[in-house]
Amino acid sequence: MTTSKIFFQPLDRIAIGVILILSLLIGLLMLQGDGVKPNVRYFSWQNQLIAADDTSFTLTFSRPMDSKSVEDNIKIDPPLAGKVSWAGRRMVYTLMTPAPYGTTYKVQLQGAVDKFSQKEGNKNRQIQPFTGSFRTRDRIILYIGADQQDKGRLVLYNLSQERKMVLTPKDLVVMDFKPFPNGEKILFSARKLGSQDLLSTELYTVTTGISAKPEKPAQALGKVDLLLDNKEFQNLKFDLSPDGKTLVVQRGKKDEPGDFGLWFMSVNNESSQEKLNPKRLKSQPGGDFLITADSQEVAIAQGQGIGLLPLQGDASKPREFFPEFGLVEAFSPDGLQAAMVKFNPDSTRELFLLRNQGVQKPVLRTTGSILSCQFDTASPTLYCLLTQLLQGELYQEQPYLVAIDLKTMQQKPLLVLPPNQRNVQMSLAPDGLGLLVDQVVPKTSPTDSSQANMLTTDEGQPIATSSLWLMPLLPISDPSAANEIKPQQLPLVGFHPRWLP
Structure with a gap:
């Protein structure tokens, strides 16, 4: 009878060695506890270009964090005041006011610990130091040139870079314009240079040479595309919706002087290749108009009041009507408030603040005119450009700027301009x-x-x-x-x- 012996093959010996080493390492880890440091896995604004409507960023962590340690140790340079909220491993930082333009920001976090460090007695297990960055858009203005070189042309001036660029060609005289919200294009009305008919305007778009996203290449500067011609209709006042997707224009038929009304069309601010034909809004003729903050309706002066007409569906009857007012000046960005003007029998004009709950608050009264108003995005303030009637034999109006605190309704005059400058x-x-x-x-x-x-x-x-x-x-x-x-x-x-x- 022979005795059998067990012989291990080389592969078996290697496998057994690996198992023993891994077992030893696992044992050491169990004795030492979890020593892996938490880290930031995702920062939503990393290397992004943000605008005023970007109000919050998120940090996503590799494990649940001790919220107080994160809030105490996060730093933004330059500082941006904000509020913090949590959803599991994700922290949301919501800005109190829009981030100032033309600035690069750095977000840093170090010294924070995860939720289980204190319980396990491991106070040294701090987060891996994190640094992220983002920047805001440059401070850029647009205007219509009035000197000999840029006369009637649309000009872009970058205040952050102190750089001027002319956008439109010499053969077009720009009358009015509205920027698209992403800043990549401008919608403008213009007439041909030399045209005797000042109402022969056509609507165009022009590229600014700016990209709203760093990873997206910008279009060439000054690329002009015709959007709406004047062959059959005169194009009068127009407005672009806040979301940049809808154009509303007041048009009059050339061969029928009494036939005018509102037309709307979809506009694609990403590509000029997609153009849709305008459609007439089936409504009663009206006067001045403004698209609402949600881009779904248009507020228009109709008869003795302001009507809200839907841009989709039946607009023959206003969804809502405000008979007390004759002009709408502005909507707040969130759509919860509107500034409207009442024309009083004593020839004064009165500005009212309307809230979505139906509350109407008088703001101010003037013997002159209420030229324009804008809601601030950074504070509960309404800025208005007004005129007051000067005493004397000659009829003179003096314009001035005022800031109105919408909480207290207190007015703060900012700037008084020379008389008789209504324009x-x-x-x-x-x-x-x-x-x-x-x-x-x-x-x-x-x-x-x-x-x-x-x-x-x-x-x-x-x-x-x-x-x-x-x-x-x-x-x-x-x-x-x-x-x-x-x-x-x-x-x-x-x-x-x-x-x-």
Whole structure:
């Protein structure tokens, strides 16, 4: 009888060795506890370009964190005030006000611990140090040039880079414009240079050479595309919806002078290749109009009041009607408030604040005009450009800027402009830190220039030249610094200023 022996093959010996080593390592880990440091797996704004409507970012962690240790140790440079909320391993940081434009921000987190460190007595298991960064869009303004070189052309000026770019060609005289919300294109109305018909405007888009996303290549600067011609209709006032998807334009048929109304069409702000035909809004004719903040309705002056008409569906009857008011000035970005004007029998004008609960609050009354208003995105403030009637034999209106605290309804005058400048316009920066104002100088003597090549205001007054002014708004909340705020004249010659979103 023979005795059998067990012989291990080389592969068996290797496998047994690996098992023993792994068992030893597992045992050591169990004795030492969990020593793997938590970390940030995802930062939603990493290397992103954000705008005023970007209000919150998220940090996603590799494990549940001790919330207080994270909130105590997170740092944003420059500082941005905000509120923190949690959903499992994800932290959401919501900004109190829009991040100032033209700034690069750094987000840092170190010293925070996970939720189980304290229970396990491992106070040294801190998060792996994290650093992220993002930046806001440049501070950019748009205006219509008024000097000999840029006369009637749409001009873009980058305040952050101090760089000027002309967007439209010389053969077009720009009348009005609206930026798309992503800043990549501008919708504008213009007539051909030399045209005697000042109402022969057509609607175009032009590219700004800007990309809203760092990873997306920008389109070439100044690429103009015709959106709506004037072959059968005159194109009058127009508005672009806040979401940049819908154009509403007031049009009149050329061969039927009494046939005019509102038309709407979808516009694609990503590609000029997709163009849709305009459709007429089946509604009663009206006057001035403005698309609502949710981009779903248009508020229009109809008869003795303001009607809200849906852009989709039956618009023959207003969804809501406000018989007390004759003009809508602005909607708040969240759509919860509106500023409307009431024309009183004593020839005064009264500004009201309407809230979505049906509350109507009087804000101010003036003997002059209420030219325009804008809601601030950074605070409960309404900025208005008004005029007051001056005492004397001559009829004179003096324009001035005022900031209205919507909580207390207190008014703070900001700037008084020279008398008889009703054509002044203002624009509030998307981050709420500045107001643009123009000062148009009208022509007072005859000129050899033909009317076709002449720049005019909205009221048809010939323009000689115009200056642009920037009013800083950062210290407004500080009473001691409010008196020191002075407007700054920009080295630009133009009118109709607007901020790029």
